[in-house]
Amino acid sequence: MNPAVAAIGIAGCCFAGVAAMLATRAGLGRRKKIRLREAALGSLSSPGQPGNPSASGRGWALRYAETLTRRLFTGATEPLAPSVRGKRAGKTRGGMRYKERATAAGCAKDVTVSAYCEARLRLTVVGAIAGLLAGMLFSVELAVLLAIAGALFGWTALMRDVNAACRNRAVGAERHLSEMLEVVALGLRSGLTFDRSFELYGSHFENEFARECAKAHRRWSLGLTTREEALREFSASYDCDELARIVDSIVRSLRFGSALADILEEAALQSRATYRTSLEERVAKAPVKMMLPTGTLILPAMLLLVMGPILLELAGGF
Helix, strand or coil, rough: CCCHHHHHHHHHHHHHHHHHHHHHHHHHHHHHHHHHHHHHHCCCCCCCCCHHHCCCCCCCHHHHHHHHHHHHHHHCCHHHCCCHCCCCHHHCCHHHHHHHHHHHHCCCCCCCCCHHHHHHHHHHHHHHHHHHHHHCCCCCCHHHHHHHHHHHHHHHHHHEEEEEEHHHHHHHHHHHHHHHHHHHHHHHHHCCCCHHHHHHHHHCCHHHHHHHHHHHHHHHCCCCHHHHHHHHHHHCCCCCHHHHHHHHHHHHHHCCCCCCCHHHHHHHHHHHHHHHHHHHHHHHHHHHHHHHHHHHHHHHHHHHHHHHHHHHHHHHHH
């Protein structure tokens, strides 16, 4: 073998080994940084973290957006649309609408506006590709229709989950609001202050509404904000008009020193009656909602079962 060729081969192998070592070290360093960022992000109290019960009622698209938010934060993935980020994403029509609904859904801190836009784009692309591949098994026309349907489904999936989370939080607030008012009123009757009574409910009850109450109490007890601002932000995080009215009454009573226990007891009775009325209304709407699946799925099958033999006999007679 030519010594020059052998020297060139050995040098190339050495160069490739050094390059592979540097690339491996860079990859390990990047993974270490990602793990450190994920650990820092995981130390925050977020509903999207595993083990937190508030994330159990969220849809698959919203959970994917929460995961994508963490991956974008840690640099584990790159955005498909890097131009729509930060303040520019918040100025878009979809971003502004998302911020309004995300506050009431309790996911404004878990899914950023840029991650929301990125998740909608990715879900749209995946839905269009899935519909196209499924339709290509039959015909080109069906592939086009399914691609359009898949894109629309992916584009609207995330906002549907946000709206559903908003409704679920509102129902939870209506359900536990009377309980919270009774506990606070009982504490006031026992000689405790409003702050201590509100803290007792948040620390001794296990539900999402109680955890939000405890979070609001910690904010003003630690001096991060005033009590009035914390209560108003707490009521704004729920799409519940009754909660907003009760918080206004509480703030007004605390400001002017009026009797708060009587107001809370009366509000608890009204809240319980309102929740019972809403439950009766939802139960009354159930038969009407069942008419659509009954008419589209069950009724055709029954007609085919009854009329099928008759049609076969008529066809055989001809």
